[in-house]
Amino acid sequence: MKGFEYLQEELEAMQKAGTFRRLIPLESEQGSKVIINGKEVIQLSSNNYLGLTSHPRLRRAALEAVEKYGVGTGSVRTIAGTLAMHEQLEKKLAGFKHTEASLVFQSGFTTNQGVLSAILSPEDVVISDELNHASIIDGIRLTKAGRKVYKHVDMKSLEEVLRETQTYRKRLIVSDGVFSMDGNIAPLPQIVELAEKYDALIMIDDAHASGVLGKNGRGTVNHFGLDGRVHIQVGTLSKAIGVLGGYVASTQTLIDYLIHKGRPFLFSTSHPPAVTMACIEAIDVLLEEPELIDRLWENTRFFKQGLEDLGFHTGKSETPITPVIVGDEVLSHQFSDKLLAFGVFAQGIAFPTVAKGMARVRTIVTAQHSKQELQQALDAFGKAGKELGILQ
Numbered sequence: 001m002k003g004f005e006y007l008q009e010e011l012e013a014m015q016k017a018g019t020f021r022r023l024i025p026l027e028s029e030q031g032s033k034v035i036i037n038g039k040e041v042i043q044l045s046s047n048n049y050l051g052l053t054s055h056p057r058l059r060r061a062a063l064e065a066v067e068k069y070g071v072g073t074g075s076v077r078t079i080a081g082t083l084a085m086h087e088q089l090e091k092k093l094a095g096f097k098h099t100e101a102s103l104v105f106q107s108g109f110t111t112n113q114g115v116l117s118a119i120l121s122p123e124d125v126v127i128s129d130e131l132n133h134a135s136i137i138d139g140i141r142l143t144k145a146g147r148k149v150y151k152h153v154d155m156k157s158l159e160e161v162l163r164e165t166q167t168y169r170k171r172l173i174v175s176d177g178v179f180s181m182d183g184n185i186a187p188l189p190q191i192v193e194l195a196e197k198y199d200a201l202i203m204i205d206d207a208h209a210s211g212v213l214g215k216n217g218r219g220t221v222n223h224f225g226l227d228g229r230v231h232i233q234v235g236t237l238s239k240a241i242g243v244l245g246g247y248v249a250s251t252q253t254l255i256d257y258l259i260h261k262g263r264p265f266l267f268s269t270s271h272p273p274a275v276t277m278a279c280i281e282a283i284d285v286l287l288e289e290p291e292l293i294d295r296l297w298e299n300t301r302f303f304k305q306g307l308e309d310l311g312f313h314t315g316k317s318e319t320p321i322t323p324v325i326v327g328d329e330v331l332s333h334q335f336s337d338k339l340l341a342f343g344v345f346a347q348g349i350a351f352p353t354v355a356k357g358m359a360r361v362r363t364i365v366t367a368q369h370s371k372q373e374l375q376q377a378l379d380a381f382g383k384a385g386k387e388l389g390i391l392q
């Protein structure tokens with residue numbers, strides 16, 4: 001069919017530049033090892049921090065939900081698609097996050113879009129860290145509020161913006177809790193202090209912190225002892241929780257408002273029973289099996305140290321996300337390809353996901369990896385790094 005030649009041209013330019021990527025399908029379930037192209041490789045690219053995507057308790061919860069409730073809900077939440085289990089999950093999440101209430105969306109992405117687009121008007125302003133996740137950026141694009149960006153985790157820059165914006169009705173500071181490409185943690189204690197000084201609201205997106213940081217994986221707010229001082233906590237059910245979805249944990253007022261104004265909540269069908277029941281089970285697993293989080297951190301320390309000992313540039317990560325920064329985009333993809341040939345799946349990530357000149361292979365270890373798998377991965381990194389001249 002004719003019509004898309006202009007897009008094809010752009011794709012061909014990407015192919016020439018070495019930046020065109022094909023999807024890499026897994027031929028097995030998610031895990032510390034996966035099958036790609038018929039070959040077993042070590043998985044270092046998933047967000048499956050605790051291995052919950054295949055946890056026996058979640059599997060069983062999902063299967064029982066299908067048996068008892070079927071596979072779909074047949075409606076959006078606000079018409080006929082709210083099952084009792086949806087409210088049960090929301091109660092559980094609110095309890096877990098130590099907030100009054102919570103509301104589940106179809107994904108973390110739509111949660112950010114839904115919240116940001118709903119609660120701000122032209123007389124308000126949103127103040128955003130420059131490295132926030134794409135879903136926050138897109139949510140901000142949907143508001144008619146004023147928009148300000150502060151330099152990445154730079155509190156001087158944030159305070160400058162707060163000083164400049166005192167005439168607005170409401171100010172909302174929004175930040176990732178853990179930044180997904182660098183693995184550093186937002187300076188929440190200072191953000192809270194500034195927000196309280198300048199009477200601003202705070203929204204923290206803990207997609208990469210829930211299940212990872214804080215007591216039983218409650219996230220960065222709990223990690224820093226700031227329960228009750230952050231107005232809006234966003235989380236995903238798709239990463240450490242191992243299933244699918246997003247949620248906002250906050251006051252009853254905000255939740256009631258979003259039930260009326262959160263557009264993805266209003267206009268997109270609710271989670272099927274299997275997803276909902278598996279998420280409920282996942283929160284119980286976090287509460288009852290904290291050893292998973294201990295193992296995640298033990299593996300994190302081991303792998304980070306190994307990469308540093310090899311001489312790689314791993315940036316300023318403080319979490320299980322460890323970038324191996326190589327700079328050049330084409331080199332990062334070559335590095336990833338070579339690692340795959342050596343039995344390690346670690347994706348190259350380049351512009352626009354990270355800044356130009358900061359291309360990297362990003363690794364995430366999980367609680368499921370054995371020491372032996374991680375050592376094998378480190379050996380592959382060393383060998384690939386030397387062959388490509390990344391290491392001396």
Ligand SMILES: *Cc1c(COP(=O)(O)O)cnc(C)c1O
Pocket residue numbers: 107108109110112133135176180205206207208236237238239244245246
């Ligand atoms: C992954 C991620 C999301 C999106 O979550 P999904 O549930 O996958 O849609 C949102 N915010 C941040 C910071 C993320 O890292």
